[in-house]
Amino acid sequence: MLKNQLLEILNKVSSGLISPGEALKNIVHHPFIEAAQGLNLDTHRGLRTGVSEIVFGPGKSLEQLQTAVETLSLGGTPVMVTKLEEQPGLGLEKGFPGGRYWNIPKVFILNKDIDLSSPWPGKGKVLIISAGGADLPVALEALATSLFFDLDAGLISDVGVAGLHRLFPHLETISCSEIIIVAAGMEGALPSVIAGLCDKPVVAVPTSVGYGTSFSGITPLLAMLSSCAPGVSVVNIDNGFGAACFAVKMLLASDQVMKS
Numbered sequence: 001m002l003k004n005q006l007l008e009i010l011n012k013v014s015s016g017l018i019s020p021g022e023a024l025k026n027i028v029h030h031p032f033i034e035a036a037q038g039l040n041l042d043t044h045r046g047l048r049t050g051v052s053e054i055v056f057g058p059g060k061s062l063e064q065l066q067t068a069v070e071t072l073s074l075g076g077t078p079v080m081v082t083k084l085e086e087q088p089g090l091g092l093e094k095g096f097p098g099g100r101y102w103n104i105p106k107v108f109i110l111n112k113d114i115d116l117s118s119p120w121p122g123k124g125k126v127l128i129i130s131a132g133g134a135d136l137p138v139a140l141e142a143l144a145t146s147l148f149f150d151l152d153a154g155l156i157s158d159v160g161v162a163g164l165h166r167l168f169p170h171l172e173t174i175s176c177s178e179i180i181i182v183a184a185g186m187e188g189a190l191p192s193v194i195a196g197l198c199d200k201p202v203v204a205v206p207t208s209v210g211y212g213t214s215f216s217g218i219t220p221l222l223a224m225l226s227s228c229a230p231g232v233s234v235v236n237i238d239n240g241f242g243a244a245c246f247a248v249k250m251l252l253a254s255d256q257v258m259k260s
Helices: 003-014 020-028 045-049 062-072 086-095 133-148 161-166 168-176 190-195 212-225 240-259
Strands: 079-082 100-102 107-110 126-130 153-157 179-184 202-206 232-234
Touching (some): 003 020, 062 079, 079 133, 086 100, 086 107, 107 133, 126 133, 126 168, 126 240, 133 179, 133 202, 133 240, 153 168, 161 168, 161 190, 179 240, 190 202, 190 212, 202 212, 202 240
Parallel strands (some): 126 153, 126 179, 179 202, 202 232
Antiparallel strands (some): 079 107, 100 107
């Protein structure tokens, strides 16, 4: 349950559309649901944290995934599954015809109208930047998550340091954003470059893209943690989802400050 869902219930009580008892049933049964397939689904996470429970795909059977999606989607609630391989993704798409599976970035989304097709929006409060085309799946995961949580988000792709001049036409757009997510593999230099060019907070996402000594993302991770440019926060390897959730919380906190 998200705060706007709780507010909707309270507004219905206030306007007489439902009784306080009916509202209480809706709220009381939301903290978590003990579902089948060994799942305890945290339906109050969005209310507590601003980021509702998202289903992590790897390691779960199709039956577990179906149970999680069916339970979390009760009442038309939007549901997202991440890091989902093609076979179970298409299985969910078949089982939930209103949903859609995107092979890149391996997400399934139900009850939310999101389009991840190119061309992507080129600007937004949250601006996601992909260093290379091979980093795009992680960048698109960040975009999908941002849009899922109703953020104004855009994506700029393939502007890494091997051809840094490609970044320059976007500097004005970068300066107009509020938070920047940068996905980069290889040596992971782009987040430091961008943090040195603008006054916005940068969330760096190391990707597992690269040759042998990139060690499947370890090298860019260490490079980002060692950045000499201040204002860079780093999430785990290939964690576009986590970077977008950080942006969600930062913008929520910013809104709360503005309202206080």
